[in-house]
Amino acid sequence: MGVVNVTPDSFSDGGCYLDTTAAIAHALELEREGADLLDIGGESTRPGAAPVPVEEELARVMPVLRGLAGRVRVPLSIDTRKPEVARAALEAGACIVNDVGAGAALPEMAALVAARGAGYVCMHMQGTPETMQARPHYEDLGEEVADFFAAHLERLRLAGVAAEQVVLDVGIGFGKTLEHNLLLLATLESFRRFNRPLVLGVSRKSFLGELLGVDVTRRVPGSLACAAWAVTRGVEVIRAHDVAATRDVVRTIEALMIRRRC
Ligand code: HH2
Numbered sequence: 001m002g003v004v005n006v007t008p009d010s011f012s013d014g015g016c017y018l019d020t021t022a023a024i025a026h027a028l029e030l031e032r033e034g035a036d037l038l039d040i041g042g043e044s045t046r047p048g049a050a051p052v053p054v055e056e057e058l059a060r061v062m063p064v065l066r067g068l069a070g071r072v073r074v075p076l077s078i079d080t081r082k083p084e085v086a087r088a089a090l091e092a093g094a095c096i097v098n099d100v101g102a103g104a105a106l107p108e109m110a111a112l113v114a115a116r117g118a119g120y121v122c123m124h125m126q127g128t129p130e131t132m133q134a135r136p137h138y139e140d141l142g143e144e145v146a147d148f149f150a151a152h153l154e155r156l157r158l159a160g161v162a163a164e165q166v167v168l169d170v171g172i173g174f175g176k177t178l179e180h181n182l183l184l185l186a187t188l189e190s191f192r193r194f195n196r197p198l199v200l201g202v203s204r205k206s207f208l209g210e211l212l213g214v215d216v217t218r219r220v221p222g223s224l225a226c227a228a229w230a231v232t233r234g235v236e237v238i239r240a241h242d243v244a245a246t247r248d249v250v251r252t253i254e255a256l257m258i259r260r261r262c
Helices: 020-033 054-068 083-090 106-116 141-158 176-186 189-196 206-212 222-232 243-261
Strands: 002-005 038-041 076-080 096-099 119-123 166-169 198-201 237-239
Touching: 020 054, 020 166, 020 243, 038 054, 038 206, 054 076, 054 083, 054 237, 076 083, 083 106, 096 106, 106 119, 106 141, 119 141, 119 189, 141 166, 141 176, 176 189, 176 206, 176 222, 189 198, 198 222, 206 222, 222 237, 222 243
Parallel strands: 002 038, 038 076, 076 096, 096 119, 119 166, 166 198, 198 237
Antiparallel strands: none
């Protein structure tokens, strides 16, 4: 899943693709590099990010989605917390809602996803982007994330969303300390119990900076290490900024895993 951030303030590439032409060119380049789907977002959800008004978010992502629809072979997903943005994006040709609001707007999001037969990324977050890193706390991290998935899968089912439409994401960095992130990565396999594909977003994230003592420009090796690890744990979708490198890592690990099973 290649990341296209149409934002001025994303933590790793803010301002690089705010211009529609630059964002479309970047998306096309990520497809050439081997992305199997493209995730278009118009609001940063980095810790402490201020919410973006719906009109502004629409103004950022819609020209990009319209420019890409029919021009790319891969599916488009919309990275948003807002049902209004998800609706407009689906109408413009996106087919997956990457709900980075962690279900805060679930009734509307679920109704929309059910009506359109769209895909839905069910991502865990504790708190909101404004507050999530203030003091993340869990009694039992693994069980609390699993309970979140179970509850949301049930709410989605009741709203008419088939299980096959849903993929799960533990939400690395969304209301988690370094230790929480590492524990979730170490136990990714436990979330296979829901029989749904898993998505993982670790790319260039700050926990790697904390772990390795490096700034955002030096987080690719750590991101690739996590991607390789995640593939061995059965994660199907890796959300990445550095698509060419991630693709090479994923393909190599897959080639080895297939032979190990023979
Ligand atoms: N992480 C980010 C945004 N969207 N979606 C899913 N499903 N999983 C993630 O881990 C995830 C996500 C944050 O990364 P990025 O888009 O690069 O930064 P920003 O929120 O600052 O735009």
